Amino acid sequence: MSAPVLDDPAPAGRDAVVRLEGIVTRFGRNVVHEGLDLSIHAGEIVALVGGSGSGKTTLLRHVIGLTRPAAGGVEVFGEALDAGGAAERLARQRRMGVLFQHGALFSAFSVAQNIAFPLRELGVMSRQEIDRLVALKLEMVEMEAAHALLMPAELSGGMVKRVALARALALEPELLLLDEPTAGLDPDRSASFIRLIRALHRELGLTVVLVTHDLDTLAQMATSVAVLAERRIVSHASLDETLALDHPFVARFFRGLQARRSRSNGAGAG
Amino acid sequence: MAGRALDEVFAAGAEGIRLAGDWTLRGLDAHLPALRVALATVHGDARWSLRAVRRMDSFGALLLWQAWGERWPVALEADEAQRAIIGRIEQSAAHALPTPARSPALDGVALLGAGLLAFAGHLAGFVALLGRLVLDLGHLLHHPRDWPLLEISANLYKVGVRAMPVSALVGFLIGVVLSYLSALQLRTFGADAFIVNILGMGIIRELGPVLVSVLVAGRSGSAMTAQLGVMRVTEEIDALAAMGVSRSLRLVLPKVVALTLAMPLLVLWTSAIALFGGWVSAWVELDIGLHFFLQALPDAVPVANLYIGLAKGAVFGFLIALVACHFGLRVQPDTESLSTHTTASVVAAITVVILVDAVFAIATRSIGLPL
Known part of the structure; x- marks a missing residue:
């Protein structure tokens, strides 16, 4: 069953698109991240895994700039997140697309208006061009x-996800941040979603x-896996290397996948 | 950025058009006005070379496709990936967005009809909610243990106690203003002592209840509608129903009961403060002492007026809470609906209060008037 991992190890020399250094996050007295480091290179598809409440979404929000870590630096596209004037920050913001966990579609707008919104905000396109691009994204x-x-x-959960992805892709981002992209999708939709992202990636x-949290999504999409446990990134490596890791969280999280792999390997041998 | 030359991405030569660089939304952004002009002047059967294009996205492809007049040029040098991206633009023409239906000539009639039907729907829903409340009360008479006392007391605190400072402030200021303006008129007639009659009758019978109602509709009515509305959006109301808990008993009834109880008290409080404010102004303007004011008040204002004022308060409170709950339960799960329903709730509550106030005025026209 297991699909091959996209074989695209990131060359060491390439620039980091996202670099997190020494991130510390606290909610009240609850410490979520403590000295967390992570670098993500151009062209990678990184799956961020971790237990519930381990601060995965919070980390994503740091990268988007919605929240600030208590300490540590966030760099996106080689520049600090808050570097430069308002125009530069906006330009940097527009280079990333975000798919929120629950879609976060504007409920006062129709589907087409939702996707058109970022294009319209840009203010360089005619209405016909916007309509054309919206149709294309749809x-x-x-x-x-x-x-x-x-x-x-009026949309079902899966449709909300797809429209939200279309909106995230509207500005042709270089960095796409997906929070639980396949949660709530049926396996068929989930598979086509994965195909779509991989095609776009290519x-x-x-x-x-x-x-x-979805092991199938992870196995079929990710070029590397970053494991968030014990308030930091304990490993950032390819899926195979991650599976070989001796760590209690990894063992628990990937148990199903390991079992399936060994089963299919066994079937192949026999 | 702006200083970059157009020839980084577009060059027209003898052998045709050569495109280069990043044909992406971001790459073309700086050149866009000049590029549009350049593309528009290209000859229809020109040769196109995309060999030097590093990256292309759907926006770049769309620009090209439009420049080509929505068909493939006769001579084109492009690799497979570029052709695929442009091909998608070609195919998307078949999936053009539907345009919203235009309004036909009869739309005015349809709009009127829809408005009337919506109004009838609201009326029916309101009556149904009222009926539901009566049934709940019947149920509670037989099952006294089911009284949602905790919710009632929490609501009482929220709509009653927490509203006291603002209603006191508004009441005091209205009392001062009313008294000041009346004093100016009365002094010209030498009828200074009648300030007590004007303030007493005006505030106790009419101004107190209506003023508090407007305040409470804006403060507590809108809060009730928004709360129920958000509970609908987050499916909390469905969760209650799934547990077999009656939403009218647990959500509507406590609000209605609490506001019906709290409003007469708020009316009493606000009227008292307004009268005090009125006296302060009368004392400054007309030199009327507190002793005289308090002594003259019962003579000028028969006690029936106080009862009418309190009864109005209870009825208005009941109506405001019921209207607020009615609109709150009809909120659809989106932000637009939440805002329209909250607005509608406040407007409807104030309108209903003023209408019922008029009914009160007619029904009690022979009660509590001196002479």
């Missing part, structure tokens, strides 16, 4: 054009960071 995420006029409240050379 098609990319396998939505029918007829759904463009629906309101978010064509556009996207760098993708995803938070996921």
